[in-house]
Amino acid sequence: MGSSAKKKKEKKKDFQKPKLKVGKAKPKASNFTDTSFKSKAIVLQQQLAENAPNPIERFKHNLSLTASRTDTQRRDALSYLAGQLSTSPPTNPVGTSTLLQKLLPMMSDSSGPVRNQLLKLLRNLPADEVRPHVERIMLYIRGTMTNISQEVKDDGLNYMEWLLDVAGEDVVSSPGCWVKPLRDFMSVLGWTVKIAPATTAKSGWTSAPRTTFGAKKYGQSFPRQMLILSKFLEIGFKPSEPTSWSPNDWFGNIGHVPRTPDPFGYLGLFKPPRDEDGEIYRNREDRQDVFQRRFMAAVETGVDMAKKEGGTAGRAAATLDQVLRDGMADYEQNSRLDDDDHLWDGYIM
Numbered sequence: 001m002g003s004s005a006k007k008k009k010e011k012k013k014d015f016q017k018p019k020l021k022v023g024k025a026k027p028k029a030s031n032f033t034d035t036s037f038k039s040k041a042i043v044l045q046q047q048l049a050e051n052a053p054n055p056i057e058r059f060k061h062n063l064s065l066t067a068s069r070t071d072t073q074r075r076d077a078l079s080y081l082a083g084q085l086s087t088s089p090p091t092n093p094v095g096t097s098t099l100l101q102k103l104l105p106m107m108s109d110s111s112g113p114v115r116n117q118l119l120k121l122l123r124n125l126p127a128d129e130v131r132p133h134v135e136r137i138m139l140y141i142r143g144t145m146t147n148i149s150q151e152v153k154d155d156g157l158n159y160m161e162w163l164l165d166v167a168g169e170d171v172v173s174s175p176g177c178w179v180k181p182l183r184d185f186m187s188v189l190g191w192t193v194k195i196a197p198a199t200t201a202k203s204g205w206t207s208a209p210r211t212t213f214g215a216k217k218y219g220q221s222f223p224r225q226m227l228i229l230s231k232f233l234e235i236g237f238k239p240s241e242p243t244s245w246s247p248n249d250w251f252g253n254i255g256h257v258p259r260t261p262d263p264f265g266y267l268g269l270f271k272p273p274r275d276e277d278g279e280i281y282r283n284r285e286d287r288q289d290v291f292q293r294r295f296m297a298a299v300e301t302g303v304d305m306a307k308k309e310g311g312t313a314g315r316a317a318a319t320l321d322q323v324l325r326d327g328m329a330d331y332e333q334n335s336r337l338d339d340d341d342h343l344w345d346g347y348i349m
Contacts, residue, residue: 056093059084063094063102071111078103078117085124096129104140107159108152115155122162131167135174138163138181145184153188154221157228164228168235176278178236178287182295183277185229189222191302223316226306230320236287237327288331299324 058080065077081099084091092099103122109115130137141163144156160181163171171177186192281287303324306317 055084055091059091059093063099066102066106071114074106074109074111074114075117078106078114078121082117082121082124085121090124090126096125097133099125100130100133100137104137107140107144107156108147110149112151112155115152119155119158119162122159125166127166130163131170134163134167134170135177138171138174138177142181142184145188150221154224157221157224160228161231164231164235168231169238172232172236172287173280173282175280178281179277179279179290179294181232182291185225185232186295186298189225189229189302191298222306223312226303226313226316226320230316230323233291233320233327234323236291237284237323240284285331288328292328292331296324296328 062077062080065073066081068074068077103118106114106118109118141156141159144152144159147153147156276290281290299320303317303321306313307321308314309317
């Protein structure tokens with residue numbers, strides 16, 4: 001009985017005529033709100049509680065994440081640290097020395113976004129706190145400039161430019177930070193002069209000088225390498241500012257604290273003797289002398305070849321050539337004066 005009645009109802013529905021609404025719909029009120037939408041649940045991965053970690057702990061936690069295996073985590077951690085250093089006053093509970101010790105190995109990171117974020121962080125460090133660590137920073141910058149990857153080499157130039165802007169005079173006057181970087185520049189530029197045998201009168205140019213033709217990726221790096229070298233030499237050849245002296249200055253300077261890191265390092269009292277590459281060249285004349293003897297010929301030849309290329313490389317070479325003229329002009333004049341003095345040594349007045 002039950003099933004037959006259900007079937008009759010279903011058949012009856014087929015012959016029922018639907019009632020159609022005639023006329024306009026009632027207008028909606030001005031304060032009508034549509035509530036027909038469906039909302040999705042929002043889940044927070046980390047709830048903020050009263051016992052949330054303080055800024056110091058979060059800073060240290062993100063500093064530890066810079067050693068993560070994930071590129072995204074390293075980049076985000078550096079971004080957080082850079083944001084903390086850019087605040088006023090900056091937040092750095094671990095100190096610049098500890099921060100550099102942790103972050104300097106990341107200069108050669110395989111990820112480009114990580115290296116870019118590291119550069120932003122370094123630019124937020126106080127210059128006064130960076131200068132005492134110039135020698136250690138240069139070790140990592142030199143390793144980055146001579147890396148096998150061209151992208152890492154290009155970022156090494158960015159690190160070098162940052163350090164020259166922050167502590168240029170400290171760079172050229174620190175142990176091993178004049179000759180060794182110049183050797184690295186000569187290597188990446190391909191401006192290495194081969195030492196000729198004893199039977200040959202002159203030395204020859206390297207068999208494979210660097211050029212920008214046919215190398216799109218390297219062609220963009222070659223002019224920038226010359227420009228950063230120009231900046232490095234310009235700071236190294238910069239004349240020292242003359243200072244006025246009075247008899248009272250001698251007594252007043254006795255109790256002054258030295259302004260340069262390791263002020264008596266050139267004496268070598270507590271360190272093993274250095275070679276010419278690792279020597280301290282705090283005097284402008286000494287830097288000019290070693291540059292003239294070891295690098296001047298290679299740089300002049302390389303500049304002449306780059307000028308012939310023209311374009312961006314030619315303009316960068318012209319800038320480097322002008323720095324050489326301005327920086328070494330008085331050295332050549334002084335050399336000629338010394339030679340004239342030696343000529344008069346044999347005469348008896």
